[in-house]
Amino acid sequence: MFSLAVSANNCAKTFNIPYPTFKQRPTEIKCSRALTTGQHNEQFCIDIVRKRDYEGFLCALLFPEAVRRSALALRAFNVELAQIKDSVSQKTIGLMRMQFWKSAVENIYRDNHPAQPISAELWRAVRKHTLTRRWMLRIISEREKDLEDKAYRNLQELEDYGENTQSSLLYLLLETLGVKNVHADHAASHIGKARRRKVYLPMDICMLHGASQEDFIRGSRDQNVRDVIYDIASQAHVHLQHARSFSENVPHAAMPAFLQTVVLEDYLQRVRKADFDVFHPSLQKRNPVLPLQLYLRSWRKIYSFV
Template sequence: MKDLTQVTSGLHACSSSYVNMVAVSAAISKTMMLLGNLQLKQIYAKSRKSVSKRTYATSRDQKPFMSSQYCLDVVKRYDYENFLACLLLPQHARSAALAVRAYNVELAQVHDTTTQPLMAKMRLQFWRETLDQVYQGSPPKQPVAVELQRAIAKHELSKRWLLSLIESREDHLENKQFTSMQDVEDYSEKSNSVLYYLILQILDIKNIHADHVGSHLGKAEGIVRLIRGVPHLGTKRIVLLPRDVMMQHKVSQEDVIRGSRDERMKSAVFDIACVAKTHIEHVKALMKDVPPAARIGLLPEVTISSYLGFLQKADFDVFDSSLQKRNRLLPLYLWWAKVRKT
């Protein structure tokens, strides 16, 4: 009720004929932000209520809980920006999209939480075997596997794309530095673009223009993830930035690990970010040919464009503390993009 009261007061402020234009503009902005956040809160609440009744328990001492609830929470915690985008999907597609995103989170965490390559390979092998069981209709009692089986049964999701997410992680278990930007784009296609192909399948979209947009969007997202991960990976003495770009700008691995903020480092980040920006420009140019029903599945373009804008404001200093903060206006931007595109 408090949110609704704020929205109502904002609308009254906008309609008053006695306020000046600056106040009107501020009231409109505040109202739109409240509307966007309010709608996402309402959708989230409905999602929690409408989760699957299918449950599982790992022991007699534990209370059973809902597998779809698990997927909802894990995506919110570890992939918050894409969690917001999933909330704006049609209700019939939301749980399946969250299952796919949760599956991706589980695979990403193999690399993030395992220090020994052998252990990581074993965990990825578990998911490879789990995927086989899921397609046989007998998933193990693991919440993501249970929800993934439901999504596959309902939407006939392509196994090769789900396998691609495993294979892309297997190829980079040893944190090998990318040799070139082309390598980064190839990896991003296998680890990010396929997520959009799957979401388009969930939306029952079969359109070559939508697939092209998904490809460019996934590559842009992969490049942005690479840039955003530089400070965190640097603390672990891991450098993944493409070797050809670093050599071109005379940036050493030690420069990255030390958190160098000089012009050489900024120039290297600028060149990498420009490739992501080019993919985003392709996304925007092709979007006019994409069916309206598919556009809602491609909303993360807003998130990527937003980060690239912040990176430019920080003069491509990837270690700027402002880039580590959560964008509080992102729910508004996503909601407004949905209104405009669908």
């Protein structure tokens, strides 16, 4: 919805009304500068989430206006941590950046206002919603362990990774919505374990089907590679089903945090249509109707598929 307004400047020109002049006090100048900085920090988070986590960006836009800025700050924090592994050439540099974020979170909870845009937005979100520090630190610790670049031995290790990263993010998003509910927490746990569009490879499943990491690196579309994807996608579907089983007991206020299930289901359906070939061209494109699907689900205030 858009409202039309006549600018004060145009009115002044039309009726020849002179503008009054005001002298800003030092405190007013300081507040004006702070507002400008705050707007810059908010826009920084919007831009990084829109660029690096487009589906998460769409979901965040459907949060209530009062908490949308905090949701975008948390997603920007998650994106920033996720891209460290791929943006550094040496593990040592990655560890230094992880240490920066650990220190930043500790300073936020000491109420030290940080200068870095994402940190500043997190500080604002923590003050507004009393967010739990351990969820942030758990995301950092798990991302730090992932710098080792070790293969997951089994599906359980992969699910633990999802729990410690994506589920922790969902717990924080629920806190911005003011939701403290055991059913919502259980749903968030299962959604986090299911939520990964990037393919991570449990060694036991690869060995079961005679596939290797090299097969995925070179983009193999052989049946054994598809069988690996089938097993992983099937387990993700199981977690989505578990998440949906809590839908009747989850408060309506929690629904925006769980819109990610629409993204997950959309991707799993597209994988099935591609016969579990993750290198199929159709999977390299965004679904143009996804924004509409998210909006309709948000309007209906449901996250489960019926």
